[in-house]
Every structure is written in C-alpha cells, then in structure tokens.
Amino acid sequence: xxxxxxxxxxxxxxxxxxxxxxxxxxxxxxxxxxxxxxxxxxxxxxxxxxxxxxxxxxxxxxxxxxxxxxxxxxxxxxxxxxxxxxxxxxxxxxxxxxxxxxxxxxx
Numbered sequence: 001x002x003x004x005x006x007x008x009x010x011x012x013x014x015x016x017x018x019x020x021x022x023x024x025x026x027x028x029x030x031x032x033x034x035x036x037x038x039x040x041x042x043x044x045x046x047x048x049x050x051x052x053x054x055x056x057x058x059x060x061x062x063x064x065x066x067x068x069x070x071x072x073x074x075x076x077x078x079x080x081x082x083x084x085x086x087x088x089x090x091x092x093x094x095x096x097x098x099x100x101x102x103x104x105x106x107x
Contacts, residue, residue, distance in 0.1 A: 019050065026054040031066040033101055036073050037093035044069070045079055052081055068104065070097030 026032065032051060036044045048067075055064040067084040071077065072093040080086070087104060089096035 019046075022047065022050050023054060026051060026065065027058075029065045030063075031068065033097075034067075034069045035094065035097050036069060036071050037089075038073055041073070041075065041077065044077070048079065048081055048084075068101065070100060072096065 034044060034047060051065075051067060058064060064083075067081060068087060069077075069084060070087045070089045070093070072089040077086070085104070087097065087100040089100055
C-alpha cells in the first residue's frame, strides 16, 4: 500500500520518497490495485506514469504486474495504459472496490 502523494501537513514523507518507494514496490509486485474514490486524477495519473516507466525497465522475460483501477470518482479517466482493467465502484468506494477485486480474481 503506497500513498498517492505526500499531503501537506498530513504526511511525514516527501513526495520524492513516495515516488522512490512506489518504483521499488512496482518492481516487486505481481498485481497493482489502485483505488480512486474522489480524485483528483492528477495523483492517479502520476502513479500510472510510474507504472509505465517501471514496466519499460523490467528485465527481459519478467511479466509486468497486472493493473486494476477501482474508479469511483465522478469524472471519467482520459488516460489508460494498455491492459489496465477498470472496475467501476460507487457508494462505499473501498468496500465496493474490495468486492469487485475479489470477484475479478475469482472470475
């Protein structure tokens, strides 16, 4: 679990530290689940850009992590990396996301 960005006065981390941590974690994982309930999209797009950078740097033969976005924000996304699955959620965004994700894994 990696925060999207450092929030002023709410995080003890710098944005550069969060990006570095995100890059390291993306290189290790097999599935990425992003939860976007309220936006703003700029934060989600930043993580999607880091995902794409990580995928281009993977060693030959290593599969990229599956990318799933639970999207409950009111505005539609204008940017989607190839292969990203979007699970629309509403209401209880976090709960709906987990149920949709579990159903996706079981499906």
